[in-house]
Amino acid sequence: MAHSLLEVAEFVQARLIGEATVELTGVASIGSASSGDLVFVEEEKNLDLALASRAAAVLAGDFAAKAPCGKPLLIAKQPRLAFARAARYLLATAKPQPGVHASAVVHTSARLAKDVTLAERVVIGENASIAEGTRLGAGCVIGANVVIGRDCELYPNVIVYPGARLGNRVIVHAGAVLGSDGFGYVRDQATGRYEKFPQIGRLEIEDDVEIGANSTIDRGALDVTRVCRGVKIDNLVHIGHNSHIGEDVVIAAQTGISGSVVIENSAVLGGQVGVADRVRIGAGVLVGAQAGIPSHKILRGAGVAFWGTPARPLREYLKQLATLAKLAKK
Numbered sequence: 001m002a003h004s005l006l007e008v009a010e011f012v013q014a015r016l017i018g019e020a021t022v023e024l025t026g027v028a029s030i031g032s033a034s035s036g037d038l039v040f041v042e043e044e045k046n047l048d049l050a051l052a053s054r055a056a057a058v059l060a061g062d063f064a065a066k067a068p069c070g071k072p073l074l075i076a077k078q079p080r081l082a083f084a085r086a087a088r089y090l091l092a093t094a095k096p097q098p099g100v101h102a103s104a105v106v107h108t109s110a111r112l113a114k115d116v117t118l119a120e121r122v123v124i125g126e127n128a129s130i131a132e133g134t135r136l137g138a139g140c141v142i143g144a145n146v147v148i149g150r151d152c153e154l155y156p157n158v159i160v161y162p163g164a165r166l167g168n169r170v171i172v173h174a175g176a177v178l179g180s181d182g183f184g185y186v187r188d189q190a191t192g193r194y195e196k197f198p199q200i201g202r203l204e205i206e207d208d209v210e211i212g213a214n215s216t217i218d219r220g221a222l223d224v225t226r227v228c229r230g231v232k233i234d235n236l237v238h239i240g241h242n243s244h245i246g247e248d249v250v251i252a253a254q255t256g257i258s259g260s261v262v263i264e265n266s267a268v269l270g271g272q273v274g275v276a277d278r279v280r281i282g283a284g285v286l287v288g289a290q291a292g293i294p295s296h297k298i299l300r301g302a303g304v305a306f307w308g309t310p311a312r313p314l315r316e317y318l319k320q321l322a323t324l325a326k327l328a329k330k
Contacts, residue, residue: 001025003090005057008038009074011089012082014059018072022056027087030055038074038090040083059083096135107144125162137174146179149207161219167207173235175214179203182218182225182241182259197221199241206230212237212253221259234271246283258295266302274309287311 006020025036030046033039033055040059041050050058051070058064059074059082067073076082098115100106104122113132118124122136125144133151136142140154143162150168154160158172161179172178184197201220205227211217212235219225220242227239230248237251240259245251247265255269258277263269267281270289275281279293284302292309293299299306305314312320 002036005072005074008086008089012059012074012076012085014074014076014082015065016072016074017065018057018069020072022072024056024090026090027083028055038083038086040079042079059086119156131168143179155213161203164203164205164219166205167209167229169208170205171210173211173213173215176211177216178205178211179219180216182221184221184241184259201225201241203227206247209233215239218243218259228265240277252289288314 002023002025004020005022005024006016008024009016023036024038028034028037028039030039030050030053033053035054035056037055038057038059039050039053039055041047042061044063047060047064047067055071057072057074059076059079061079062075064073065075096117098117100118101120103120104118106112106124107126109127110124111129113130115132116130117135119136119138121139123141125142125146127144128142128146130148131150134148136154137156139157141159143160145163146160147165149166149170152166152170154172155174157175159177164179181199184199185194186197187194199219199221201222202224203217203219204224206229208229209227209231211233214235215233215237217225217227217239218241223242225239225241225243227245228247231245232250234251234253236254239245239257240261242259243257243261245263249263249267251269252271254271255273257275260278261275263281264283266283267285269287272290273287274292276293276295278296280298281287282300285299286305288305288307291307291311293311297310299311306312307314308317
């Protein structure tokens, strides 16, 4: 569906320079743009390439405001953010008609809002509750007493164990498992055998969380595992029982988080980070890819990057690498 440049400018709250009636049908990179596309630039050095592209319009920062207007411009303080919002607006697709597929199995005690969508072979357990606008893809299994909020999107084959709670606008990609038992065992010193420690806690996921494909989040052992508002979790991430993930935390693919870990607001974990049990990662901390954090370690310092195994501040890590390189030459 085409939208005028003026409509897009108003949606993303950008300043429009040029013809307001130009129609946009999509977004693209500068190199792949065609007529009807919107492109963006964050740095002035790329502006000429964008203006010379086949795109219908360019979204850029304040540096573009006085550029020769070969194309219509949208000027925004954060071009990448504005572009993301424009893409969401331009690429929005019609939602499927709400309804329950004939092959879905819904317990008689489950409570579904009128405009919930259940695809093929969805199973809804006893006393589960699903709020308005939520869509469940084929093969999803929702356990007993699960609560799912408004406008959530669960892609095919998502499993939600009994008692878990999901807030509003939660997105869960295919194959994720939410609320499974944590990895908790007690060793019998007399026999050397392991016995399972009770895993009877809860999993609570707050609003606006996105969880990647084939990720797993354990419920608490006796208490709660909590994923707070706005957390973004990549594919193939594991979060252990009793952990607390603060608001707006970002966790990249293949990261493993052990039990009873606390990650404070706005921390960022790169790919393949390993976090041992009872670690605390402070607000705004950056943990580099493949870093390892040993048990009971505390990382603090908003904006401070930690790297290596065991993880330490990046400057310290680089100095140690340089020293090792010198010793190797000797």
